Amino acid sequence: MTATKGLEGIVATTSSISSIIDGVLTYRGIDIDDLAEHASFEEVVYLLWYGKLPNKSELEQLHADLSASAPVADSVIQQLKLYPKNTNSMAALRSAVSALALYDEEANDMSPAANLRKAIRLQAQLPTIVAAFARIREGKEPIAPKAGVSVSYNFLYMLTGNDPEPIAVEALDKALVLHADHELNASTFAARVTVATLSDIYSGVTSAIGALKGPLHGGANEAVMAMLEEIGTSSDVEAYINNKLANKEKIMGFGHRVYKNGDPRAKHLQKMSRELGKITNNMNWYDMSIKIEELVTGQKGLKPNVDFYSASVYTSLEIPRDLFTPIFAISRVSGWTAHILEQYENNRLIRPRAEYTGPVNQKYVPIESR
């Protein structure tokens, strides 16, 4: 038995949800470029869950269901108020999502219909939790979700209490479309491993949030912004990046386990970053990002991944840096739940093997002889 480090190249499941073939990302067979251009986030959520684009009435029903499910149990909001004010935002989200299960009477109902209802509640309630957490830690009251608006609109509204600008809603919506699913990435795999024991959907999503939090995965978008802030201006980019590369340090937001010729989502986010920079009259983050890309791609051949330009996009939308990864979760919960439902449909326990590298032929030594 020989281990493959990081399971690179191992095909661990079949799935009909999303694919990356020859560098092309599709959701249910539709190219991400097509979806980024034309689809709303809710259409993508429907596509991931049901395997087809919704017609008008199906989409209206999904909007209505998400709207009706967006309010979060008051007990969970009260718990958020008890978290230390400096709690890591992904730790808060992980804990609150785990707590949602305690107040859901269907939490352990494993029927497909109940699991779909829980997927809707999870999709609807993650934005409410993230926005409530962001306000509570600033000493403000959470804002109740608004009925009849999109997930993107509602999230921005609940964050600030103001009706967001259409351009901001459009930008966030496109970012959510781009982040919704990604084959067997680490957090989706974590979700599938958890529910393959026939554990519940809340346990699966809680595992996934824990996996997304790390800086090698979803946490990279916050690390990118921390880097941009640390560098400060375009004129300091070259020295900073050269020094990092000389020290063999990783540049966050670059590289990918699967894409070696570039992440197809990055160009959409780069374009959004430029457009939002122009609109907000602050091209600094975009200009720095372009310079970093030139240096890292030029010297290492590494291309930006989805996390790189999303950092400057969210900053232009005036979203605090430590909400970037929770926003990733707000989008990716659509993919996680689609994969969880698919796992339940055709389940088998996921239990690989380890190549043992420890000592052999050891004997128990009585404690007085050690």
Ligand SMILES: CC(=O)SCCNC(=O)CCNC(=O)[C@H](O)C(C)(C)COP(=O)(O)OP(=O)(O)OC[C@H]1O[C@@H](n2cnc3c(N)ncnc32)[C@H](O)[C@@H]1OP(=O)(O)O
């Ligand atoms: C949504 C997402 O999860 S997208 C990924 C987000 N993560 C990041 O942006 C973090 C930075 N990137 C990375 O750490 C990696 O590229 C990963 C984790 C994304 C992929 O990792 P792996 O497939 O395991 O590649 P691995 O880390 O082994 O890198 C291969 C080589 O490229 C180098 N490399 C990979 N990424 C980077 C980077 N961002 N900066 C500098 N060097 C890098 C590694 O140091 C390694 O070099 P070596 O062979 O000389 O040791």
Ligand SMILES: O=C([O-])CC(=O)C(=O)O
């Ligand atoms: O697929 C991966 O390994 C990481 C990624 O880009 C994602 O989850 O969107």
